[in-house]
């Protein structure tokens with residue numbers, strides 16, 4: 001699909017300095033431009049929202065004032081995450097006003113309408129004029145259909161009028177359009193990714209699946225959770241997913257004493273709350289998150305969800321051990337393992353994607369990890385390691401990867417990510433039941449291979465950031481049936497995460513963490 005992303009260069013060459021009325025032309029805000037670029041990439045290229053935002057800001061000219069840059073970044077993130085979280089709700093309202101399925105609209109039109117509606121609904125301190133102006137301008141600069149900008153203008157103004165916004169406040173927008181309200185024009189070249197169709201009006205929701213608009217989750221997923229966990233829990237999970245997630249950090253003892261780092265963070269204006277069960281971890285509950293920047297850069301702080309941190313700790317590594325981290329990039333858990341091992345022993349860190357291994361090597365160097373060796377490897381291969389060496393350095397894999405060689409193995413497996421919908425709301429619109437089954441197949445292969453390299457008496461921790469039994473309990477039950485020399489060995493301090501079968505579960509609605517399934521296993525001597 002060819003969607004023109006409006007770069008500043010395009011905007012500059014296409015726009016005169018004044019409007020047709022001779023007034024100074026108002027620039028589209030950097031935040032909205034970045035949000036628009038990122039959302040278009042999420043929509044048309046299946047990009048990850050956080051990576052698309054990074055890429056969008058990298059393409060924009062740097063803002064002169066750091067404070068302004070931080071503010072732009074915060075607003076763009078808020079818009080991108082908000083639009084993705086509330087997409088079904090926004091789409092239903094847009095469909096009502098346009099009288100058409102959103103799939104029939106040009107992606108740029110669809111994106112700018114969603115962004116506009118999100119801002120006027122949820123960011124009520126933003127002036128409606130600025131929202132409508134930027135929505136219209138962004139479409140003018142990116143859509144190939146001539147009437148698209150007028151269409152977006154008409155729909156957003158109509159919505160605002162119905163909400164009682166004074167026409168006078170919107171008057172300047174009219175002047176940036178040649179034709180104030182042309183008819184809606186659907187795109188002929190749209191290839192639909194997955195857009196929620198508008199629902200027919202219903203008197204009352206009969207089941208949770210009928211609340212897909214209100215809860216802004218796909219009906220099949222709500223139904224699936226309700227079958228597994230009951231309607232009340234499914235509703236609580238959906239509501240938790242739509243709330244902005246907390247920011248958790250751990251203080252890296254490999255770079256600086258955690259006490260000194262904590263004091264420096266507080267001196268920088270941040271409020272820190274200790275996290276139960278995690279000695280040097282905090283939730284950042286106040287202050288400007290941008291203040292974390294220098295601490296992240298110098299490696300004294302790592303931002304990581306508390307659920308991820310619990311999972312790593314549950315493996316129970318000791319200094320001096322030989323550890324395998326099988327699906328390791330970008331290395332957050334590898335670094336935490338190294339910290340728990342006080343940089344003594346050895347960690348072999350694998351990942352199948354060369355660019356992710358390169359990023360992991362940089363991360364680990366920044367964090368002062370000295371005991372990890374990183375390799376590009378497909379951990380599903382029957383020999384455990386593929387011949388695909390690191391693209392740049394072509395390192396040889398170590399002899400110690402042969403069977404029975406590791407004291408501890410962490411398998412943080414690729415998964416559906418349904419435990420992380422607060423941070424990655426785009427996942428819910430891409431997932432299907434079939435994909436869940438595919439993940440389970442991959443996870444089973446990885447777990448089978450992991451078992452081969454655990455020493456007798458050694459420990460294996462399987463983890464997925466998923467809420468699905470299909471990727472958690474079911475994978476483990478099958479594994480244990482075929483591996484009688486492994487037994488479930490939960491950590492002694494698992495607390496309420498411990499399930500009846502001795503597995504571990506964290507829930508976004510109950511534990512204030514990302515959702516995780518984990519199982520700690522011990523190999524017989």
Ligand SMILES: C[S@@+](CC[C@H](N)C(=O)[O-])C[C@H]1O[C@@H](n2cnc3c(N)ncnc32)[C@H](O)[C@@H]1O
Nearest residue numbers: 327328329330331332333351352378379412414
């Ligand atoms: C959940 S993420 C790991 C996150 C990491 N443990 C951390 O905490 O930073 C799963 C990783 O598995 C990798 N992966 C997927 N398939 C793989 C395979 N066949 N072999 C090795 N790694 C794989 C992905 O590239 C991804 O980086």
